[in-house]
Amino acid sequence: MAIRVIVVGAKGKMGSETVKMIQKDDELQLVCGVDSKLNNVDVGEVIGIGPIGVPFVNDLERALLDFNPDVMVDFTTPQSVKQHVQLAIHHRVRPVIGTTGLTQADIEELQALADQHKIGGIIAPNFAIGAILMMKFAQMAARYMPEVEIIEMHHDQKLDAPSGTAIKTAEMIAEVREEHRQGHPEEKEELQGARGAFYQGFPIHSVRLPGLVAHQQVIFGSEGQTLTIRHDSINRTSFMPGVNMAIKKVVKLECLVYGLDKVMNE
Structure with missing residues (x-):
């Protein structure tokens, strides 16, 4: 069964590359994109690859509830990413985070939250x-x-x-x-x-x-x-093999790790 993925920030440069990568992998299934300014429009049409039958949703919590994803990939902003991770963990959706700007204290807080919910996650400063x-x-x-x-x-x-x-x-x-x-x-x-x-x-x-x-x-x-x-x-395609690896590794984790190096050898 394919891993169900939502991409938060799917309209952005990294998010749109992630969408393209997921569409090429039969082991992954994009179930929705999230963008605060877009709702009920086709993700593929917005990012220029043609319709793919997957909608944008303008509210992350609704996306987590309505589309039952296994993994949330986030490429957004330092101001919003912490809340996104908290929401994902509370809804038992594994986060894969490429957004930077989280402090060490933020990471430790999110790791404690993941431990509490016994759910895995990956925060990666770089996916290349x-x-x-x-x-x-x-x-x-x-x-x-x-x-x-x-x-x-x-x-x-x-x-x-x-x-x-x-x-x-x-x-x-x-x-x-x-x-x-x-x-x-x-x-x-x-x-x-x-x-x-x-x-x-x-x-x-x-x-x-x-x-x-x-x-x-x-x-x-x-x-x-x-x-x-x-x-x-x-170019940004250099990050996609690492994003792909992270999505497939995170479903097997029971804790939140900082750095892709933590899962490369597993």
Whole structure:
């Protein structure tokens, strides 16, 4: 039996790619799209692939009640995603979340709620398999080269900075790196923010420009050498294999996990 999926934010760039991916997979069934400004119009017609017989609904709770989904995929905004996850868990629908902007406290609260309801979920800062590998390789390198800076680059419509991927990378590096402040002890910023935002003593820099999609490099330095680990998403189809994997893995989970890396080997 196919996994029944609703996509919240199905009109958006990531949401519409998710719809297209689901339509190509016989193991998945799109049952509705959710958009606060659209109701009873065909999802396929709105995103430009022709009618697919699946409606938009303008109210998430009604979608959860009326369409009996197994999984909710969310690509919306940092302002709304937490409430969406809470609603899904309360209705025993497994969330797969690609929206970034949730704080660590938010994630821990949602994990506790999922534990209470004994239901699985996935919050993933990045669904690109290459980006997951980049984060793992960066963590490996940080054991031997603890002087590091992260530069993440995204399109100019992204709402949060640093990106969820950069924060997750920094967290993974911090697990193996002894905390210390990098740079000269008397270093002075002539322009505020020039050195970026510091996470446990190392900088993260955010670039926002039209023409970019999602890019990150992690630069390590030591005496006489540097190492750069870089990942580039050229277009949004790069995220779809990871979204597909997450939908299929989440139905087997009994807890909410943070990071696609948590399910890649299961």
